[in-house]
Amino acid sequence: MKQKTIIIIGNGMVSHKFCEKIRKKDKVSKIVVFGEEPIRAYDRVHLTSYFSDKTLNQLYLAEQQWYAENDIELHLNNPVTAINRNKKSVISSKGLQLDYDFLVLATGSAAFVPPIPGVDKEGVFLYRTIQDLDLIKAYAIHAKKGAVIGGGLLGLEAAKALVDLGIEESTVIEFAPRLMPRQIDDSASRTLQTKLDNLRLTCLLQKSTSQVLGDDHITGLSFSDNTQIDVDILIISAGIKPRDELATACGLATGPRGGIIVDETMRTSDPAILAIGECALSNDMIYGLVAPGYEMAEVAACTICGEEKSFNGFDMSTKLKLMGVDVASFGDPFIAEPHARTILLDDAHKGVYKRLNISADGKRLLGGILVGEASSYNMLLQTVNNNMPIPADPEVLLLGEKNNSKPAGSGLESLPDSALICSCEGITKAQICDAVTNQGCDDFAGVSKCTKAGTGCAGCVPMVKDLIAHTMKQQGKYIRATICEHFNYSRQELYDLVKIHQLKSYDEVLDSVGKGDGCETCKPIVASILASLWNEMILGRGNDVVQDSNDRFLANIQRGGTYSVVPRVPGGEIHPDKLIVIGQVAKRYGLYTKITGGQRIDLFGAHLNDLPAIWEELIAAGFESGHAYGKALRTVKSCVGSTWCRFGLHDSVSFAIQIEERYRGLRSPHKLKSAVSGCVRECAEAQSKDFGIIATEKGWNLYVCGNGGSKPQHALLLASDIDSATCIQYIDRFLLFYIRTADPLTRTATWLNKMEGGIDYLRNVVVNDSLGMAETWEKEMQELVDAYECEWKVAVRDPEIRKRFVHFVNAPGEKDNTVRFETLRGQKKAADWNTLATH
Amino acid sequence: METLATSTSWKLACRVEDTIANGGVCLKLEDQQIALFYFKRRNEWYATQNECPHKRQMILSRGMIGSLGDQPKVACPFHKKTFALDTGECISGDECAIKTYRVKIEDGLVYIALNN
Numbered sequence: 001m002k003q004k005t006i007i008i009i010g011n012g013m014v015s016h017k018f019c020e021k022i023r024k025k026d027k028v029s030k031i032v033v034f035g036e037e038p039i040r041a042y043d044r045v046h047l048t049s050y051f052s053d054k055t056l057n058q059l060y061l062a063e064q065q066w067y068a069e070n071d072i073e074l075h076l077n078n079p080v081t082a083i084n085r086n087k088k089s090v091i092s093s094k095g096l097q098l099d100y101d102f103l104v105l106a107t108g109s110a111a112f113v114p115p116i117p118g119v120d121k122e123g124v125f126l127y128r129t130i131q132d133l134d135l136i137k138a139y140a141i142h143a144k145k146g147a148v149i150g151g152g153l154l155g156l157e158a159a160k161a162l163v164d165l166g167i168e169e170s171t172v173i174e175f176a177p178r179l180m181p182r183q184i185d186d187s188a189s190r191t192l193q194t195k196l197d198n199l200r201l202t203c204l205l206q207k208s209t210s211q212v213l214g215d216d217h218i219t220g221l222s223f224s225d226n227t228q229i230d231v232d233i234l235i236i237s238a239g240i241k242p243r244d245e246l247a248t249a250c251g252l253a254t255g256p257r258g259g260i261i262v263d264e265t266m267r268t269s270d271p272a273i274l275a276i277g278e279c280a281l282s283n284d285m286i287y288g289l290v291a292p293g294y295e296m297a298e299v300a301a302c303t304i305c306g307e308e309k310s311f312n313g314f315d316m317s318t319k320l321k322l323m324g325v326d327v328a329s330f331g332d333p334f335i336a337e338p339h340a341r342t343i344l345l346d347d348a349h350k351g352v353y354k355r356l357n358i359s360a361d362g363k364r365l366l367g368g369i370l371v372g373e374a375s376s377y378n379m380l381l382q383t384v385n386n387n388m389p390i391p392a393d394p395e396v397l398l399l400g401e402k403n404n405s406k407p408a409g410s411g412l413e414s415l416p417d418s419a420l421i422c423s424c425e426g427i428t429k430a431q432i433c434d435a436v437t438n439q440g441c442d443d444f445a446g447v448s449k450c451t452k453a454g455t456g457c458a459g460c461v462p463m464v465k466d467l468i469a470h471t472m473k474q475q476g477k478y479i480r481a482t483i484c485e486h487f488n489y490s491r492q493e494l495y496d497l498v499k500i501h502q503l504k505s506y507d508e509v510l511d512s513v514g515k516g517d518g519c520e521t522c523k524p525i526v527a528s529i530l531a532s533l534w535n536e537m538i539l540g541r542g543n544d545v546v547q548d549s550n551d552r553f554l555a556n557i558q559r560g561g562t563y564s565v566v567p568r569v570p571g572g573e574i575h576p577d578k579l580i581v582i583g584q585v586a587k588r589y590g591l592y593t594k595i596t597g598g599q600r601i602d603l604f605g606a607h608l609n610d611l612p613a614i615w616e617e618l619i620a621a622g623f624e625s626g627h628a629y630g631k632a633l634r635t636v637k638s639c640v641g642s643t644w645c646r647f648g649l650h651d652s653v654s655f656a657i658q659i660e661e662r663y664r665g666l667r668s669p670h671k672l673k674s675a676v677s678g679c680v681r682e683c684a685e686a687q688s689k690d691f692g693i694i695a696t697e698k699g700w701n702l703y704v705c706g707n708g709g710s711k712p713q714h715a716l717l718l719a720s721d722i723d724s725a726t727c728i729q730y731i732d733r734f735l736l737f738y739i740r741t742a743d744p745l746t747r748t749a750t751w752l753n754k755m756e757g758g759i760d761y762l763r764n765v766v767v768n769d770s771l772g773m774a775e776t777w778e779k780e781m782q783e784l785v786d787a788y789e790c791e792w793k794v795a796v797r798d799p800e801i802r803k804r805f806v807h808f809v810n811a812p813g814e815k816d817n818t819v820r821f822e823t824l825r826g827q828k829k830a831a832d833w834n835t836l837a838t839h
Numbered sequence: 840m841e842t843l844a845t846s847t848s849w850k851l852a853c854r855v856e857d858t859i860a861n862g863g864v865c866l867k868l869e870d871q872q873i874a875l876f877y878f879k880r881r882n883e884w885y886a887t888q889n890e891c892p893h894k895r896q897m898i899l900s901r902g903m904i905g906s907l908g909d910q911p912k913v914a915c916p917f918h919k920k921t922f923a924l925d926t927g928e929c930i931s932g933d934e935c936a937i938k939t940y941r942v943k944i945e946d947g948l949v950y951i952a953l954n955n
Contacts, residue, residue, distance in 0.1 A: 485908070507861075517861075517880060519905030520914035520921070545862030549901055549916030557916055561898050808872075809857040809864040818872070818897045833894040 011035030014277030014293035015106035118212030183329035264310035326374035331367025331384035424456025531667035550629035559830035566628035571656035572599025598635035624790035636660035641678030652678035865900035874900035892935035
């Protein structure tokens with residue numbers, strides 16, 4: 001291959017993709033990139049996450065050395081200022097002049113700033129680059145009321161950024177009568193607005209901003225209808241305009257509303273110059289998404305290398321999560337009568353809106369919109385893109401994914417091999433299946449490494465995972481979740497083995513059914529199984545060293561290596577004398593105190609050496625371990641119920657105490673939380689618990705398998721209007737079924753989600769005793785309840801256990817002298833470890 | 840190697856009975872914090888720095904020990920970074936490593952060489 005010089009102007013995502021593609025095809029040519037920004041190419045799609053959880057390092061598309069390794073010359077902070085087409089050369093702002101054989105314009109776009117008087121005031125920002133974000137971040141500290149002009153995709157992303165930055169109230173202003181006007185219809189927009197309202201994000205539609213108010217900095221906005229609002233930070237996100245100024249200056253053809261005109265091979269009006277990404281105008285279209293940009297990069301690389309490939313438009317379907325709300329739009333979302341028939345689901349109660357457009361003959365899906373719930377997006381998109389036939393009663397496409405009996409991955413086999421699964425990287429179903437069948441990949445990480453599928457916007461990840469599972473199943477590969485290299489069993493298999501062989505210590509289990517020395521994965525799992533089965537003191541029989549660090553010292557390890565202590569406060573009811581003792585203990589040992597979410601008190605900052613003495617005092621006052629450190633029953637929260645509350649139907653506190661004292665210390669695959677509410681007002685939030693009880697006129701309603709946390713899920717009704725004894729009976733059975741069959745670290749909600757038959761099956765097992773296990777489980781539970789002993793009571797009186805609570809074994813009287821505290825609001829806190837950490 | 844071996848100065852660390860089978864303890868030696876681990880099954884001893892380099896916490900002695908293949912390892916209780924006890928390298932994908940020290944047992948006493 002002859003050595004050419006290829007110059008790329010711009011260093012965004014599409015430019016970077018082009019570099020990857022061209023270097024793969026052409027190992028000899030000189031490749032030079034000029035970028036305007038001072039930093040190398042980064043992920044603009046996930047820019048908003050820069051405010052919430054990602055650092056710049058995580059956003060970079062490649063390591064610094066990638067450019068050198070691929071022999072690519074990168075000039076940052078050095079934009080090209082002129083193109084000389086006759087001499088085929090460019091000149092940069094720092095005066096670098098260079099000749100090219102091919103020039104690729106990947107200059108991207110700039111934010112479109114509407115000509116509103118006052119947009120130059122302080123406090124008005126764009127939302128485009130890392131630099132914009134840094135400026136917003138710095139200014140937002142003093143801002144209370146935010147606004148975003150533009151209710152499109154990027155505008156809503158910007159609004160999310162304001163929420164993430166802690167701005168209390170924000171307003172989104174959109175000129176069109178709905179949000180995301182290019183993607184969704186009016187009804188979908190209303191559903192989305194309702195959701196945004198809950199996040200204190202107000203949407204003003206059909207509003208035209210007439211002026212930015214304020215002297216030197218923004219104080220408000222006024223609109224053409226003579227209304228105004230107070231604003232102290234404004235982000236403008238009213239669309240993009242292609243960066244075509246270099247192209248215009250050297251006489252390349254551009255569109256009437258901007259954009260460098262390209263043909264289907266990405267060539268501009270000068271065959272030596274190509275344009276890709278958001279600066280390119282292809283068939284009168286500017287593509288403002290990354291996936292079509294990547295496709296253009298591939299086409300441009302082919303064109304330069306003399307291969308035939310053309311860009312013929314691109315599917316603009318999109319799915320995103322806006323502040324926790326799924327929004328998807330695919331195919332033709334707006335097509336209507338007489339060209340199509342629409343099926344609508346508008347569920348204001350759940351905040352879900354779905355629209356499917358099917359062909360007039362009812363045989364094909366043409367497009368649609370999903371708001372509030374979009375788990376079927378990938379499959380629906382594939383149905384449109386592959387022109388697949390749809391069922392005779394197409395409404396199942398809308399309601400189907402709600403049906404628990406449908407096995408995961410159904411419909412995958414009907415996808416053609418050519419179906420594009422990852423549109424960012426252009427990966428087909430055939431390529432993913434091939435990675436599994438012929439290249440030995442058996443999980444998402446492997447397939448993604450092998451094919452790059454799912455590395456772009458990540459929207460296809462669930463479908464890729466389904467395809468992997470489906471392909472493996474087809475090959476007869478049994479997907480079995482074994483624990484680790486030391487135990488070739490699933491948790492349930494191991495549970496049964498330990499029970500059958502009556503094994504009582506980790507060493508016995510390892511000797512009987514395992515191999516090697518064990519590890520941090522299998523040790524806590526075995527420890528949990530042993531505790532669930534026998535309920536013996538967890539620190540005995542040499543089992544102390546296999547407990548997770550919190551269980552090992554019966555306290556929660558915190559920053560700095562000190563521990564926090566949580567005494568049990570059943571039902572959240574506490575006598576004033578006990579409150580005083582907690583206060584005295586906290587003062588004596590210098591502990592930070594905080595009320596927990598589970599109606600008890602957490603005491604932080606205890607040295608390892610002090611834990612036994614602290615507990616001696618607490619035990620003397622009648623406290624016992626709260627098991628806040630264990631995968632065990634935590635709290636049973638309660639509202640005050642009929643003893644005081646004018647609405648209360650039953651005594652929820654007494655029942656909560658009874659439940660908490662029954663199941664205290666019960667160890668399980670994950671933590672267990674419960675609550676009892678005295679009436680339907682549900683002040684104890686029982687429906688967010690693993691098992692929750694709500695009083696009714698006739699008895700109790702029992703809900704199961706809810707949780708808060710990162711993926712909140714409401715509990716489902718298991719039985720209604722039952723008496724207290726029946727309620728406890730059902731909970732006994734439910735808990736033992738869960739403890740026996742759940743995978744490690746699986747909360748009850750996830751356990752139920754994976755259960756074939758769902759809540760109906762569970763109800764059959766627990767209420768109708770379909771497995772015939774009820775009596776066994778009730779008996780086993782009673783044995784566990786009878787075997788309960790407060791772990792701390794045992795620990796403080798056993799000298800062998802007690803001597804483990806030292807920091808230095810060769811200087812037992814000395815505490816860890818590296819522990820540092822700082823003062824905060826009159827109490828202490830752990831010293832910030834990020835100022836200590838190396839990275 | 841010869842000169843290294845002769846210049847090793849062994850410090851008396853603790854009694855074997857102060858240690859814990861299949862687990863770790865922390866020692867204070869010359870104002871340093873040292874973690875000492877005992878694999879009873881293999882009858883092998885390992886000593887490392889007690890500080891986990893990730894967030895610079897004095898904690899490794901309270902970590903869980905185990906093996907990856909044949910390699911002995913410890914997992915930090917804070918974020919489960921794991922380190923090979925024979926080489927000190929981080930085996931959970933980070934670049935930080937920990938210092939390791941030689942250990943010998945004589946007459947029920949544990950000695951650690953701090954200067955290797």
